[in-house]
Amino acid sequence: MITIAVDAMGGDNAPRPEVEGAIAAARELGVRILLVGLSPELKKELAKHSHRGLPIEIVPASEVITMDDSPSQAFRKKKDSSAHVAAKLVRGGQADAFISAGNTGAVMAVARFGLGLLPSVERPALAAPFPTSVGGTAVLLDVGANVDSKPAHLVQFAVMGEIYYRAIFGTRRPKVALLSIGEEESKGNELTREAFARLKLSPLNFTGNVEGRDIFNGSVDVIVCDGFIGNIALKISEGVAAHIAGMLKQALQSTLSSQVGYVLSRKAFKSFRKKIDYSEYGGAPLLGVKGVAIIGHGSSNALAIRNAVRVATELVRGGVNEKIEQEISALPVPVEA
Amino acid sequence: MITIAVDAMGGDNAPRPEVEGAIAAARELGVRILLVGLSPELKKELAKHSHRGLPIEIVPASEVITMDDSPSQAFRKKKDSSAHVAAKLVRGGQADAFISAGNTGAVMAVARFGLGLLPSVERPALAAPFPTSVGGTAVLLDVGANVDSKPAHLVQFAVMGEIYYRAIFGTRRPKVALLSIGEEESKGNELTREAFARLKLSPLNFTGNVEGRDIFNGSVDVIVCDGFIGNIALKISEGVAAHIAGMLKQALQSTLSSQVGYVLSRKAFKSFRKKIDYSEYGGAPLLGVKGVAIIGHGSSNALAIRNAVRVATELVRGGVNEKIEQEISALPVPVEA
Numbered sequence: 001m002i003t004i005a006v007d008a009m010g011g012d013n014a015p016r017p018e019v020e021g022a023i024a025a026a027r028e029l030g031v032r033i034l035l036v037g038l039s040p041e042l043k044k045e046l047a048k049h050s051h052r053g054l055p056i057e058i059v060p061a062s063e064v065i066t067m068d069d070s071p072s073q074a075f076r077k078k079k080d081s082s083a084h085v086a087a088k089l090v091r092g093g094q095a096d097a098f099i100s101a102g103n104t105g106a107v108m109a110v111a112r113f114g115l116g117l118l119p120s121v122e123r124p125a126l127a128a129p130f131p132t133s134v135g136g137t138a139v140l141l142d143v144g145a146n147v148d149s150k151p152a153h154l155v156q157f158a159v160m161g162e163i164y165y166r167a168i169f170g171t172r173r174p175k176v177a178l179l180s181i182g183e184e185e186s187k188g189n190e191l192t193r194e195a196f197a198r199l200k201l202s203p204l205n206f207t208g209n210v211e212g213r214d215i216f217n218g219s220v221d222v223i224v225c226d227g228f229i230g231n232i233a234l235k236i237s238e239g240v241a242a243h244i245a246g247m248l249k250q251a252l253q254s255t256l257s258s259q260v261g262y263v264l265s266r267k268a269f270k271s272f273r274k275k276i277d278y279s280e281y282g283g284a285p286l287l288g289v290k291g292v293a294i295i296g297h298g299s300s301n302a303l304a305i306r307n308a309v310r311v312a313t314e315l316v317r318g319g320v321n322e323k324i325e326q327e328i329s330a331l332p333v334p335v336e337a
Numbered sequence: 338m339i340t341i342a343v344d345a346m347g348g349d350n351a352p353r354p355e356v357e358g359a360i361a362a363a364r365e366l367g368v369r370i371l372l373v374g375l376s377p378e379l380k381k382e383l384a385k386h387s388h389r390g391l392p393i394e395i396v397p398a399s400e401v402i403t404m405d406d407s408p409s410q411a412f413r414k415k416k417d418s419s420a421h422v423a424a425k426l427v428r429g430g431q432a433d434a435f436i437s438a439g440n441t442g443a444v445m446a447v448a449r450f451g452l453g454l455l456p457s458v459e460r461p462a463l464a465a466p467f468p469t470s471v472g473g474t475a476v477l478l479d480v481g482a483n484v485d486s487k488p489a490h491l492v493q494f495a496v497m498g499e500i501y502y503r504a505i506f507g508t509r510r511p512k513v514a515l516l517s518i519g520e521e522e523s524k525g526n527e528l529t530r531e532a533f534a535r536l537k538l539s540p541l542n543f544t545g546n547v548e549g550r551d552i553f554n555g556s557v558d559v560i561v562c563d564g565f566i567g568n569i570a571l572k573i574s575e576g577v578a579a580h581i582a583g584m585l586k587q588a589l590q591s592t593l594s595s596q597v598g599y600v601l602s603r604k605a606f607k608s609f610r611k612k613i614d615y616s617e618y619g620g621a622p623l624l625g626v627k628g629v630a631i632i633g634h635g636s637s638n639a640l641a642i643r644n645a646v647r648v649a650t651e652l653v654r655g656g657v658n659e660k661i662e663q664e665i666s667a668l669p670v671p672v673e674a
Contacts, residue, residue: 133580133583133584144518147518147525147526147527148526148527179569180565181481181484181564181565181568181569181572182442188484188565189484189485189563189565190484190485192565211569211572212568212569212570212571212572212573212574212575212576213572213573213575213576213579214576215573215576216576216577216579216580217576217580226526227518228517228518228525228526228529228566229565229566229569231518231549232516232518232548232549232566232569232570233549233569233570233573234549235518235548235549235550236549236550236552236570236573236574236577237549237573237577238549238550239549239550239551239552239553239554240553240573240574240577240578240581241577241581242470242550242553243470243553243554244577244578244581246470247470
C-alpha cells in the first residue's frame with residue numbers, strides 16, 4: 001500500500017483541513033496516511049471524525065514552522081518540525097511521498113536538502129498548474145525553486161514537467177514551450193536563446209516560445225522558465241485577479257440593480273480564484289528530488305489536502321522519478337562552444 | 338510653440354484615429370502637429386474634419402511599417418517609413434517629440450538608433466503605466482527595450498522612471514522599488530541583489546523589493562526590472578484580464594437573470610481593460626533617447642493619440658531629458674568588487 005506522510009501542522013488553518021483531507025484520502029484513495037505533527041492536537045482533531053478501520057497513524061513531531069519563519073532559519077533550526085519529520089519518513093522509506101501546505105520556502109528547503117536530488121538532476125523545479133481558457137491545464141515551471149538558471153537547467157525542467165504532465169493529465173505527447181518575449185527563435189534573452197537551441201535537439205514535443213499572454217490560452221501544456229520569472233508570473237496572476245475582483249466589486253455595488261449582477265459575478269470570481277489557487281490541483285510538486293514532495297497553498301482546505309495526496313499517489317504509481325532519471329540521463333550532451 | 342510629429346500610419350486603424358487625435362491635440366493642447374505619412378491618404382482623412390486655423394501640417398513619408406513586419410527588417414529596409422521620418426524630424430530639430438502607435442519593436446529601434454541615446458544613458462527603457470487598486474498609477478520599466486540588463490542599467494532605469502513619474506504624475510518623491518521574489522534584500526537573483534545594493538546608495542526614494550502581486554496595490558510608484566521580466570509581466574497582465582473576462586462572460590451568460598449582471602460587469606471590464614491598455618495613459622515613453630518618443634498601443638483610438646501628444650508635450654516642457662542627463666551623471670560610481 002502506498003504510504004503518504006502529511007505535514008499536519010503546515011497550513012494556515014492546521015491541523016483541521018489536514019486531518020479532514022487525510023481522512024478523505026485514506027477512505028477514497030486506498031492509501032495509508034502518516035499524520036505528522038503535535039500528537040495531542042492531532043489526537044484531538046482525529047477524535048472529531050469517524051475514521052475507524054482507516055489506515056491512518058500519527059507520527060509525532062515536536063516543532064512547527066510558521067508562515068512568518070524565515071525559510072532558511074526554519075530549515076536549519078527547527079529540525080524536529082512536522083515538515084522535517086515528514087521528509088525523514090520519505091528518506092527512511094517509511095513513506096513514499098510527503099505533502100505540506102506550510103511555508104513554501106521552508107518546505108522547499110526541507111524537500112531539497114532533506115530528500116536530496118535525483119543523481120542526474122542538477123536543480124529541482126516547482127511546477128504550478130494553471131487553468132486555461134479552453135478548460136484544460138497548463139503547467140508552469142520553475143515557479144521559484146531556483147534563480148539564475150542555466151540553459152541546461154531549463155532543459156531538465158522541461159523533461160521533468162513533461163513527465164509530470166503525462167502522469168497527472170494523461171496527455172501522451174504534451175506540448176512543451178519556453179516562456180519568452182516573442183515567438184521567433186531569435187527572441188528572448190541569452191538564457192532562453194541557448195535553451196531554445198537545446199530543446200530543439202531534445203526528444204520532447206517542443207513547440208517553441210510562448211509569450212506571457214499565452215500561458216492561459218491552452219495552446220501549450222508545459223511552459224518552462226527560470227524560477228525568478230516563474231515566481232513573478234505566478235504572483236502577478238494572483239495580483240491581477242485580486243485587482244480585477246476589487247474593481248468589479250466596486251463597479252457592481254454602485255447601483256441597487258447591479259447587486260444581482262454582483263452576487264452572480266462574485267460566484268464566478270470565487271470559482272476562478274479557486275482555479276488559479278494551485279491547491280485546487282492538489283498543490284505543486286517539487287520535481288527532481290528523491291521521493292515525492294507536494295507543496296500546497298497555505299490556505300489549502302480539506303479538499304486541497306485530499307487532492308495533494310491524490311497527486312502524490314499518482315506520481316508514485318506512475319514511477320515519475322524513475323522516468324525523470326532515465327530521460328534526463330538520455331538527453332543529448334550539447335557540444336560546448 | 339512645441340511641435341509634435343505624429344506617425345499617422347502606425348496603428349491598427351491608421352490613419353483615422355491618428356488624424357482625429359492630432360486635431361484634438363492641436364485644438365486643446367496648444368501644440369503644433371506634423372502629421373507624417375502617405376500624403377494622399379492624410380489629405381483625404383484631414384478633409385473629413387474641421388481643422389481650419391489649427392497648426393497641423395502634413396509631412397510626407399512613402400513607406401508604412403506593418404504589425405507583421407519584423408522589427409529589425411523594417412528598421413533597416415523601410416528607411417522612408419512614417420516612423421523613420423517622424424524620428425528624423427526630431428533629430429533634425431523640426432519637432433520636439435514624436436509619437437507612434439505602430440509596431441512596437443520597429444518603433445523602438447527607430448527611436449533608439451534614429452535619435453540616439455543621451456550621453457550618460459547606457460540603455461533606453463520603455464516605461465509602462467499601470468492602474469493601481471487605490472486609483473493611482475504605477476510605472477513599470479523596462480517592459481521590453483532590452484534584455485540581459487546589468488545592475489547599473491537598472492539603476493539608470495530607476496532614475497529615468499522617477500523623473501518621468503514626477504513630470505507626468507506630479508509626485509514630489511515617487512517611491513521607487515525593485516521587482517523581485519521577496520521583500521528582503523537577500524531575495525532575488527544576482528541582478529536584483531546587486532541592483533538593490535546600488536539603489537540604496539542612490540539619492541532616490543528607494544523602498545526596497547516588491548513582489549509581482551504588489552504592482553497593482555499602489556504601495557509604490559516606480560517599479561524597476563529587466564526588460565525580459567517586464568515584458569512578460571505586461572503580457573501576463575493582459576492575458577489574465579482577457580482570461581477572466583472570458584470566464585466571467587461565460588458564467589454570467591448562463592442564466593437569463595444574470596444577463597443584467599453581465600451587461601453591468603461588461604462595462605466594468607471594459608473600463609478595466611481600457612485602464613490596463615497603456616494607450617489610455619497616452620502610451621509608453623522610451624526613456625533615455627535624445628528627444629522624446631512615445632509608443633502607443635496598436636489599438637490606440639483618437640483619445641489615446643491625443644493623450645500621447647499630451648504626455649510628449651509634458652515631457653518636453655518638463656525638461657525631462659536634461660534632468661535625466663544631470664541626475665545620471667551625478668549618481669555615485671560604485672566600487673567594483
